[in-house]
Amino acid sequence: RKIPFLIAANKIDRVPGWRSNENATFHETFNQQAKDTQDAFNRHLYELMGELSRLNYPSNRYDKIRDYTQNIAIVPTSAISKEGIQDLFLVLTGLAQQFLLKKLVYSEGPGEGTILEVTEEPGRGTTINVIVHKGTINKNDTIVFGGKSQAYQAKIRSLLVPKELDEIRDPREKFESIGTVHAAAGIKITGSGLENAVAGAPVYVANSPEEIAKAKKSIEEEMETIKIETDKEGIILKADTLGALEALIAEFKEHNLPIKTADIGDVTKKNVMDAIVVKETAPECAAIVAFNVKILPDAREELEVNNIELFQSDIIYTLLDDYQRWRLEVQKQLRAESLKDLTYPGKIRLIPGLVFRQNKPAIVGVEVLAGRITPRTGLIRATDGKKCGTIRQIQESNQAISVAKKGQEVAVSIRGPTIGRQIEEGMVLMVDLPESVVRKIRNEYMDALTPDEKQALEDLVKLKRSMGDENRWWGF
Numbered sequence: 001r002k003i004p005f006l007i008a009a010n011k012i013d014r015v016p017g018w019r020s021n022e023n024a025t026f027h028e029t030f031n032q033q034a035k036d037t038q039d040a041f042n043r044h045l046y047e048l049m050g051e052l053s054r055l056n057y058p059s060n061r062y063d064k065i066r067d068y069t070q071n072i073a074i075v076p077t078s079a080i081s082k083e084g085i086q087d088l089f090l091v092l093t094g095l096a097q098q099f100l101l102k103k104l105v106y107s108e109g110p111g112e113g114t115i116l117e118v119t120e121e122p123g124r125g126t127t128i129n130v131i132v133h134k135g136t137i138n139k140n141d142t143i144v145f146g147g148k149s150q151a152y153q154a155k156i157r158s159l160l161v162p163k164e165l166d167e168i169r170d171p172r173e174k175f176e177s178i179g180t181v182h183a184a185a186g187i188k189i190t191g192s193g194l195e196n197a198v199a200g201a202p203v204y205v206a207n208s209p210e211e212i213a214k215a216k217k218s219i220e221e222e223m224e225t226i227k228i229e230t231d232k233e234g235i236i237l238k239a240d241t242l243g244a245l246e247a248l249i250a251e252f253k254e255h256n257l258p259i260k261t262a263d264i265g266d267v268t269k270k271n272v273m274d275a276i277v278v279k280e281t282a283p284e285c286a287a288i289v290a291f292n293v294k295i296l297p298d299a300r301e302e303l304e305v306n307n308i309e310l311f312q313s314d315i316i317y318t319l320l321d322d323y324q325r326w327r328l329e330v331q332k333q334l335r336a337e338s339l340k341d342l343t344y345p346g347k348i349r350l351i352p353g354l355v356f357r358q359n360k361p362a363i364v365g366v367e368v369l370a371g372r373i374t375p376r377t378g379l380i381r382a383t384d385g386k387k388c389g390t391i392r393q394i395q396e397s398n399q400a401i402s403v404a405k406k407g408q409e410v411a412v413s414i415r416g417p418t419i420g421r422q423i424e425e426g427m428v429l430m431v432d433l434p435e436s437v438v439r440k441i442r443n444e445y446m447d448a449l450t451p452d453e454k455q456a457l458e459d460l461v462k463l464k465r466s467m468g469d470e471n472r473w474w475g476f
Contacts (some may be wrong), residue, residue, distance in 0.1 A: 107135055132187060255320065345456035359418040363411060374403050
């Protein structure tokens with residue numbers, strides 16, 4: 001969304017040998033460290049920069065950046081000793097003044113915000129942590145917010161802020177109630193009906209029926225742009241927040257991976273049923289990708305029974321990499337299975353003097369000139385394309401074999417012809433492939449053919465096209 005951001009590289013006090021200096025700037029504390037400690041810090045920093053670079057995010061330490069539009073600033077900090085915190089706020093303020101000055105305005109009117117987190121508080125039930133970025137929110141206001149399937153409304157019971165020296169995420173109950181909150185600020189909201197809220201969803205104050213209807217319509221339209229529901233074959237994406245779902249969709253679309261359904265919430269039995277349907281026609285897409293969500297018990301049972309692949313992680317790139325590896329492996333297996341049933345092109349020559357039986361069936365020694373032959377394969381004459389029987393069995397050294405390839409000399413039994421009538425010693429025969437099989441090979445499997453198999457296929461196509469004007473586009 002073209003909003004600059006920076007990275008707080010926290011826990012610098014955990015670098016081996018680090019000597020903390022309470023509330024010091026990064027430069028002040030870094031210059032007081034031993035050289036070995038500075039070297040250890042730099043190694044960690046370069047590893048972080050390398051990881052970001054692999055994700056196509058150029059970065060550097062904040063004081064070494066000349067152009068903040070081209071690099072992400074990394075500010076080393078320690079939340080415990082407060083080292084580097086001054087630098088963090090300095091860079092944050094500078095970026096806001098430089099790039100967001102026209103967007104940062106004070107506004108009155110009904111409050112608007114974004115849900116950061118949905119939590120359960122002992123004694124208070126479900127609460128939502130909200131960043132208010134516009135207007136004012138008052139106690140007893142009605143709010144409309146985004147949920148898993150639609151927009152919901154709730155009456156605010158209380159607005160809570162952490163007491164001195166406490167944080168909003170602190171699990172201890174050390175909050176105090178206030179009557180009003182103005183943008184921009186963080187606030188914890190309690191009320192009935194908040195259990196359907198979703199992190200990342202918008203929040204609007206709406207106190208009249210008209211305002212409520214307008215807010216619900218606006219939220220549902222916004223959420224509809226993120227949710228994906230199609231009838232096409234594809235994977236199932238699940239995430240815990242709107243932001244995470246949006247990021248998942250973007251990453252998978254960028255890699256041209258098909259998506260059938262993408263929505264918020266835990267993995268359900270219906271999600272598994274959708275994947276089972278996809279498995280019938282596109283096994284490489286029969287998977288569920290779950291980011292930071294739970295698997296409901298009935299869904300897990302169906303996953304195991306129907307052997308549906310599940311990818312579960314709280315790291316988007318891990319999910320993407322794992323799915324792509326699995327998809328490639330499945331595609332290889334599917335291709336190998338389809339190649340097993342494929343009839344390959346081939347060309348043989350009946351070796352003179354090696355006729356063991358003339359008919360019923362004809363048994364003769366042959367040399368495979370190109371491609372391959374297999375039992376139950378039809379044959380045609382290479383001279384005029386006339387059908388001349390079907391291979392029943394192939395033997396080499398008195399042992400039946402399933403395939404003979406270029407260069408092999410084997411004995412074959414051919415049902416149908418009589419040697420000396422339909423076929424003769426020294427004659428060249430070709431595997432008779434149906435036109436539909438030839439098209440399939442040319443469109444899908446040419447890269448799986450050897451050079452001699454490709455040549456045998458082209459010879460067959462030329463022969464078929466020479467058999468009259470009606471066949472001039474044969475195999476095209």
